[in-house]
Amino acid sequence: MAIDPKLIDDLNSRRKKVILSGGQEKIDKRHEKGEMTARDRMGYLFEEGTFSEIGMHVRHNCHNFGMGKKEIPGDGVVSGFGLVDGRPVACAASDFLAQGGSLGYMHAMKIADAQKYALKAGIPMVTVNDSGGARLQEGVAALSGYAQVFYNNVLASGVVPQISMILGPCAGGAAYSPALTDFIIMRNSGNAGMYITGPKVIEQVTYEKCTMDDIGSAAIHATVSGNVHFVADSDAHAMDILKRLLSFLPSNNTEEPPHKLNTPLDLSADEGMSDLIPGDNRTPLDVQPIISRLVDNGDFLEVHKDFAKNVVVGFGRICGVVVGIIANQPNVKAGCLDIDSSDKAARFIRFCNAFNIPLVNLVDVPGFLPGKNQERGGIIRHGAKLIFAYSQATVPKVTLIMRKAYGGAYIAMCCKDLGADAVFAWPGAEIAVMGAEGAVPVLYGRELKAVEDPAEKAKRQGELLEEYREAFYNPYVAAGMGQITEVINPEETRAKIAFALRTLLNKKEVRPAKKHGNIPL
Template sequence: VATFVGADEHDVLDEVKTLLSFLPSNNLEQPPSYKSADDPGRECAALDTLLPDSPNVPYDMKDVIVEVVDDGDFLEYHAAWARSIVCGFARIDGRSIGVVGNQPMVLAGVLDIESAEKAARFVRTCDAFNIPLITFVDVPGFLPGVDQEHGGIIRHGAKLLYAYCEAAVPRISVITRKAYGGAYVVMDSKGVGSDLSFAWPSAEIAVMGPQGAVEIIYRRELADAADPVARRNELVDDYTQRLANPYVAAERGFVDEVIEPSQTRRKIVAGLRMLESKREELPERKHGNVPL
């Protein structure tokens, strides 16, 4: 229910002041900007060694966000709810931005009903106040299960898809690791209109993960193999090299550039400066029909 929580009245008032510092007075104004002492061209060297060697080992997406934004200041939105996704306000190059990122530390960063709703609400809020969106992607898919299906996970996931498609503000995405299937599509992919899409060399962009894909595509071959484990490992490596790496995605136009993690802040700053004059013309209508 509560978007922000404070220890006492003074803490809450400080939170409100901080929140208002990111927002314009109305939807016709641009968000306030401040001169930052944090070098816009600063390298984020810590990001080069942040990701674990194994794609199955989690890391904290907040560490990525704090490293990239100005002075490490990040005001998290609904911090205690739907924790498999992180949303919040920050600044880059002195400009207000909205940040959305999958959280591998919680449910491996999957999208479920609550996280899709949380992110959709946040994206629409940023769009309403002309705040650019930066999306950090590490999503293995939608959360499976009967409860999610009966609860309408597809409909709720469509809310996030709709929110991104309708957002007219500058939108930049950074794929850090996993970007699988429909969940990747709704996380501000190029297919739904992201202005710029960057990927780290560790990114795996595919319909599904290499392990799952190999189990399905080569099921009969693995069953007949003299050493199924060794053959599976060979096929996983082949699938990753041919289909799941970011360079193939870049060749096909799904990614604009593969960048070193340490260059993330610099690339986002350059992208936001380029998109500062973005003006997207939307069709004249009363309002869209959000999938409620």
């Protein structure tokens, strides 16, 4: 006996009503502006025919301010799961065409259901933010909804990858959920913006005038605040970045990253590597071409590209092994570590460790950035985050000392005693407590002070500088103490790192039992 056709017609009618959301006219206007609707975004992200929706027929339960008779299709959010490049992914996308995508209690429950599904299934969780914020008519119920979403963000942290996209407004409490996720992708056009308090409130409270671009734009968050990891030119571009990011990540913390171990282990020399190294270690080196030669086919996905540029972090593969790369960038601030770069690198390291991604560290660092603002800003505790992150990481850690590695920054960039499994160094590497110009006056200050003739003093200081350089401006002192695994020809770099990574993939490291450590603020 077949099901009553009227029931099927009723189902289709209800589905159509939700899918059309704010109506065809609003959808058309959205398209005219070059923006996608929530359902367009789902259609672009997921493979055709694979999206299974959660809570399509959910209705809000608010009766305040005349809301009792108001219908909000899907309660302003599209949530569910489907396949992205053959892998299951869960998603919740605000629907701005339905009550401005405002978050009420049932709206939040749909997001929470998708989060819980992701946790149970062990699959990545993606949220698309395009919302007017909390639904004022629901009062504390909306706040309760936000809190449950935040709580699930924290439960999922380190268990499944969480990625947020800011493709419209994301204001007030709504901004905290993206901040709790692993990566944020933000569109740099249209009405996309993220902030806690807007320009009007800021002016009312502090009398400080500002614009939305000053506080909430993709440019500000990608360069100044560091809240945004990737900037997209359009909705489609944001989805493409998401797909590329997912291609480097495991679905959860119990799985290995998507290594391509059928890739041949190429141990041949790379003759072009030496050509990238300046003859003088004081000449700035651009680390980007070094990274491009290390990773397979030059395919490197840089994270936080426009923030704290003195450190470069991102994902790639070396002979098929997925790696997280942390590299000093001597072209910016001479490669010094500072407050922002320490934070940037530490958080990236912790993400990689949570999801079993080996770390490759490229070191060319003259020290921590000196200055009153750095000291007063807490460079001590921020630098300590980097030391904490490396020390806590149990994934394979391979370090290459390219040129300078001085003082505490040498330690902080994952030396052997901080847990590096293999440490390689180029023949011109300089490993010392500090540079010669700073060390000689300290070590030989009394001797130099006793020389009264200026010419003789300058001559003697030059001799002492050369003696110090000969003693420490090479990697062999450290190698002689067992701090360096091997001093290598730069042409051997990719082969040595690739082989070390392959042999370390089954690394086991036993740590003392504890609930968790206490990372510096």
